[in-house]
Amino acid sequence: MKNLLDKQKQQDLLLYFGSVERDDIAAALAQEIDVFAVDACEACRRWGMVYPHAIETDIRAYLTGQGFAVKLTAEG
Helix, strand or coil: CCCCCCHHHHHHHHHHHCCCCHHHHHHHHHHHHHHHHHHHHHHHHHCCCCCCHHHHHHHHHHHHHCCCCCCCCCCC
16 A cells, blocks of 8 residues: 655654653643644645634643643744
8 A cells, every 4th residue: 555644744643642641642742732733734724724823822821831841832
């Protein structure tokens, strides 16, 4: 079977299938949210929809408030 994803997308998808341990999940979450944001932005662009940056910002702020080490914005 032909693999339709490039190597980077394959690695990005593997982030979602990590450990079940809370500390390991917390460590992966920062990467996962950035990868998801990029994919969601691209999906919105392709479908002609406006990406809800404010919702993403709220989710990042919530996770930060819960003690997860995520960036407050995708850029920094």
